[in-house]
Amino acid sequence: MAAEKDRIIQKVGSAGVVGAGGAGFPTHVKLSAQAKVVIANGAECEPLLRSDQQIMALYPEELVRGLKAAMVATGAKEGVLALKAKYEEAVSALSKLVEKEKDLRILKLESVYPAGDEAVLTYEATGRVMPEGGLPLDVGAVVCNVNTLINVARALDDQPVTHRYVTVTGAVARPSVFLAPLGISFIRLIEQAGGPKFPDYAVISGGPMTGEVVCPMESRVSKTSGGIIVLPEDHYLIKRKKMPLSTQLRRSKAACCQCTQCTSVCPRNLLGHHVEPHKTMRSLNLGLDAAEAPITSAMLCCNCGLCSFYACPMELSPAQVNQAIRKEFAQAGFKNPHLRRDVVPDREYENRKISQARLVRRLGLAEYDRPAPFDPVKIEPKRVVISLKQHIGVAAVPMVREGEIVKMGQAIAQSPNGKLGARIHASISGIVRKIGEKGITIEREGA
Numbered sequence: 001m002a003a004e005k006d007r008i009i010q011k012v013g014s015a016g017v018v019g020a021g022g023a024g025f026p027t028h029v030k031l032s033a034q035a036k037v038v039i040a041n042g043a044e045c046e047p048l049l050r051s052d053q054q055i056m057a058l059y060p061e062e063l064v065r066g067l068k069a070a071m072v073a074t075g076a077k078e079g080v081l082a083l084k085a086k087y088e089e090a091v092s093a094l095s096k097l098v099e100k101e102k103d104l105r106i107l108k109l110e111s112v113y114p115a116g117d118e119a120v121l122t123y124e125a126t127g128r129v130m131p132e133g134g135l136p137l138d139v140g141a142v143v144c145n146v147n148t149l150i151n152v153a154r155a156l157d158d159q160p161v162t163h164r165y166v167t168v169t170g171a172v173a174r175p176s177v178f179l180a181p182l183g184i185s186f187i188r189l190i191e192q193a194g195g196p197k198f199p200d201y202a203v204i205s206g207g208p209m210t211g212e213v214v215c216p217m218e219s220r221v222s223k224t225s226g227g228i229i230v231l232p233e234d235h236y237l238i239k240r241k242k243m244p245l246s247t248q249l250r251r252s253k254a255a256c257c258q259c260t261q262c263t264s265v266c267p268r269n270l271l272g273h274h275v276e277p278h279k280t281m282r283s284l285n286l287g288l289d290a291a292e293a294p295i296t297s298a299m300l301c302c303n304c305g306l307c308s309f310y311a312c313p314m315e316l317s318p319a320q321v322n323q324a325i326r327k328e329f330a331q332a333g334f335k336n337p338h339l340r341r342d343v344v345p346d347r348e349y350e351n352r353k354i355s356q357a358r359l360v361r362r363l364g365l366a367e368y369d370r371p372a373p374f375d376p377v378k379i380e381p382k383r384v385v386i387s388l389k390q391h392i393g394v395a396a397v398p399m400v401r402e403g404e405i406v407k408m409g410q411a412i413a414q415s416p417n418g419k420l421g422a423r424i425h426a427s428i429s430g431i432v433r434k435i436g437e438k439g440i441t442i443e444r445e446g447a
């Protein structure tokens with residue numbers, strides 16, 4: 001078994017697999033741990049995103065194979081496929097495979113937000129709450145996104161990560177899911193989806209709750225790009241997300257009425273972690289870097305955005321404030337002091353779950369809550385710019401030179417020896433035109 005574990009980890013590392021649903025933690029490192037259970041995260045709880053629910057229905061065998069490989073690598077005796085009950089096609093496809101497997105089960109989740117948060121999902125799947133400042137592994141669980149596990153299965157067949165399933169939706173003519181080559185520009189995918197419906201539009205990279213407003217001309221698909229959401233420039237969500245931090249802080253100090261609604265919906269607070277955004281907002285006059293409990297507790301926030309975009313009647317953004325606090329502390333090298341392990345969920349945990357349908361309405365996204373079918377079109381850009389930092393850890397170091405001809409799937413960058421990182425591969429065949437700050441530019445020959 002040890003040899004098989006090593007083989008899986010080596011193949012996953014060589015293929016450059018990273019967490020597809022979050023910040024891009026290198027999967028070969030995650031699978032090096034020992035765990036009791038591996039949870040396949042198919043919750044896809046961000047409104048409007050449609051990729052994971054479709055690839056689970058399209059590639060159930062690969063998903064189960066990836067999950068089983070992750071179980072072998074981690075020594076886990078149990079695998080849980082966690083997805084929303086409403087993803088009926090995926091549930092049906094996976095049920096047929098799972099009924100033959102004694103060590104696998106399907107967990108049907110409610111349509112609530114944030115069902116895919118790793119702390120929430122771990123609790124739903126195991127009944128155990130991970131400690132403050134901890135990981136699912138602290139309660140014996142490894143959580144992997146379903147796209148990641150499909151990439152694990154492909155890695156076992158020596159297929160590196162060169163493409164990524166991306167939902168392109170919102171105010172576009174044909175909302176779709178595409179299999180996009182890494183490094184393709186957002187604007188090319190928006191055009192592939194029929195183009196924006198408004199001349200003045202803005203683009204969110206990721207989900208509407210946790211994603212950021214980005215420039216579609218400069219942004220490019222990476223291993224963690226789950227969604228590209230086009231909205232009118234004057235949409236409520238865009239205006240909220242674009243508000244500068246200085247304005248947020250000024251408004252927070254002046255307008256927070258201490259109603260506590262932000263804290264009452266906070267999923268981490270409901271799990272028993274000491275996150276109390278209303279107290280953080282009350283303590284803002286102390287300064288973002290004050291090492292007082294109401295400020296430092298921001299380090300336990302998972303940035304789900306419920307407090308800001310769903311709860312606050314004054315349209316304040318505790319999530320953004322928490323993010324700024326975490327940044328200040330990270331820059332100062334300050335470690336999280338909140339490490340309680342005896343965490344018990346609030347008795348209101350079940351009652352205060354937020355339905356995704358209500359969230360969609362609250363965000364003003366009901367008219368964009370439409371199907372985005374998988375379009376199997378082969379997208380072949382003339383040029384890609386592949387980032388050297390698509391993962392947690394250090395940037396990858398180029399293995400190719402300008403002017404070199406590369407083939408699709410060829411390794412073009414790798415993490416420096418012994419450092420946390422991931423290998424990167426060419427997503428198209430062509431000539432390496434440039435190696436620079438933005439990454440490695442490859443152009444198709446004759447382009």
Ligand code: SF4
Pocket residue numbers: 255256257258259260261262263277278281311312313314315316317318
């Ligand atoms: S919901 Fe808004 S107004 Fe109420 S306590 Fe939280 S930040 Fe303040």
Ligand code: SF4
Pocket residue numbers: 262265266267268269275277300301302303304305306307308318319322
């Ligand atoms: S973003 Fe807000 S609601 Fe979400 S975990 Fe952080 S404090 Fe809680």
